[in-house]
Amino acid sequence: MRKIKPDSSSFRDPDGFVFSVKGEIYRAIRDTYRLNYEFFINSGLYEHLKSLNYIIPHQDIKFPKVGSDIFKIIKPQKIPYVSYPYEWTFSELKDAALLTLRIELEALKYKMSLKDGSGYNIQFLNGKPVFIDTTSFEIYRENTPWTAYGQFCRHFLSPLSLMAYKDPFFNQIQRLYLDGISLDKVSRLLPFRSYFNLPIFIHIHLHAKSSQLYKNKTVFKQNQKFTLAAFNGIVKNLITAVENLKWRRGDMHWSTYYDSLSYSPEAFRSKNMIFDKYLKLALPESLIDIGANTGHFSKIAAKKGIFTIALDNDPVVMDCLYQECQINNIRNLMPLVVDITNPSPDLGWENEERISLLKRGPVSMVSMLAVVHHLAIRQNIPFEMISKFLASLCRWLIIEFIPKDDVMVQKLLSNRKDIFFQYNQKHFEKVFSQRFIRLNQTKIADSNRVMYLFKNKHRLTLNKI
Known part of the structure; x- marks a missing residue:
């Protein structure tokens, strides 16, 4: 008899549980649910809901004997990225x-x-x-x-x-x-x-x-x-x-980000071209866009067929992005409200029922554009910790470095003492080169900002999308 271990989030339902074998997801249905399951299938409800795309489709699986109380094993279609x-x-x-x-x-x-x-x-x-x-x-x-x-x-x-x-x-x-x-x-x-x-x-x-x-x-x-x-x-x-129920649309912190002093039209075109070039070089299957704000670069990746998760701590901006995806039928972009400095932790019974954001990866690529200065200066997070964090998440990394003389960095420093003596491009490159191979760096036109394409020195087992 084969012993299977229920998923850590699947112990509350007495009628069945989810488990995984070699990365594949299965659902075991206990004999206590036989009558309801057979009615669910034979009544036509399952096929009806499946035709409406309301329920995850599954297939019956012939599985080695797993327990006398198990009535059936089914294999549902795998969800590309679990969210809560x-x-x-x-x-x-x-x-x-x-x-x-x-x-x-x-x-x-x-x-x-x-x-x-x-x-x-x-x-x-x-x-x-x-x-x-x-x-x-x-x-x-x-x-x-x-x-x-x-x-x-x-x-x-x-x-x-x-x-x-x-x-x-x-x-x-x-x-x-x-x-x-x-x-x-x-x-x-x-x-x-x-x-x-x-x-x-x-x-x-x-x-x-x-x-x-x-x-x-x-x-x-x-x-x-x-x-x-x-x-x-x-x-x-x-x-x-x-x-x-309607939410009241107030001022969005990031809604005019690209219309502000951050980028001239020439600089913004240059940034788009560099981002596009790096996607073509790396050819990622999946991408997490950290600090996605309006989702501009998330949409560029998604339109290339890359499964994209847009993360930002602004719920209003992320909601606008989700609605835009619905209107424009963008199906492979998922906005989530996440503060990357305080991401979703392990929660629930024994801290295993809902898994942390960081344990749901890694993915092929992370993009983190115009974010490093916020982490390093506003949040006092050293480059070493940022590099370590990103190396745990991805195989490829697109990242933007904004120098201290940039207007946006000066804005962050305007009301505080400058204690960030190691915030410079040379130190940034030195630290990131400890965990990543630098494949390309390109200066954004009409600015002193620089974009990098890095490859992780360690081969990670990626989350299959």
């Missing part, structure tokens, strides 16, 4: 919420229902949210409320409401509450005007109050009627609640 709800933009989280609700409506048509309303059941594939938990469906039981309702509100409606009414940065709170943000906390944080939004009043404020009032009491009794029409009505009302 606390890294998503407002619109990414909103689209994930709407997908969950639309799946529930479709499931009800086939006499099934979702037993989970978790945000972690969603990943992004080809620029769109997709449902990945095949064992989340159960046969619909008449006169029974939606068991996933509370979890859906905590995982989706709570953070979306806070992001819409307060600030997009509130999504980061999900790092603290992996099973969703409690409704009573959200109700207290939301402004008074949210009470005049009827769906929010019902599903957040009233829901929070009733949960506190009846938390030690049995509310629903088996002889009570909860019709299918009522079930559909709640789901549709939740769809209305989510669809009507």
Whole structure:
């Protein structure tokens, strides 16, 4: 009998678990889920959801005997890059919420229902949210409320409401509450005007109050009627609640970055040409763009067929980039809200349930343009630590060095003492040459800025995209 180890994030569901063998992902389905799984397949619901691109496709696998309680092994299509709800933009989280609700409506048509309303059941594939938990469906039981309702509100409606009414940065709170943000906390944080939004009043404020009032009491009794029409009505009302939530577009820190004094038109054209040249030299399959701001260079890479992850700590700019990708059908670019100086850590049970950003790589290439001076001067991070960090992430590196006499560096130094005596091009090159081979360096026209193409001295096992 072959022993398989469940993935560290896949231990809570008694009906199955995810595991990997030689980098390939599989899902084991236990015998306890046999009836629901067979109904899910034979009813046509799986094929229907697959035709809508709502659920991750899978294939049945003949696997060596793995345990007497295992009914079936399936192999789902692999997600190119795992992300988590606390890294998503407002619109990414909103689209994930709407997908969950639309799946529930479709499931009800086939006499099934979702037993989970978790945000972690969603990943992004080809620029769109997709449902990945095949064992989340159960046969619909008449006169029974939606068991996933509370979890859906905590995982989706709570953070979306806070992001819409307060600030997009509130999504980061999900790092603290992996099973969703409690409704009573959200109700207290939301402004008074949210009470005049009827769906929010019902599903957040009233829901929070009733949960506190009846938390030690049995509310629903088996002889009570909860019709299918009522079930559909709640789901549709939740769809209305989510669809009507809009974030307020304020000033974006990076929105006019390339229109400012940073680059002349000639310098910006030169930077584009150098970036394009380096992509052609390295031919990466995947790229992480650190400090992507508006996503200009992320889009250049994505349009060349390179799977691109755009990272920036500005949730508004990243949300605009995600919406632009949806409008222009850019399917291989994934914006994530990440502060690279404080990236997503290992979280959850034994710090293994949600893996850190750094453990989800490495990728073929990292681009880090006009970022080094922020790390070295604003954050006081030495070149040695920046170099070590980047060497753990990629095989190829495109990086831009901005000298101390540049207007943007002078701006950083304007209100502080200059203690950065080793912030110079010579020291930068010396430090990075310890871990990287310098293949090319090119001065950006009409500026003193320099772009480099480096290759890691160590051969990394890349994350397959």
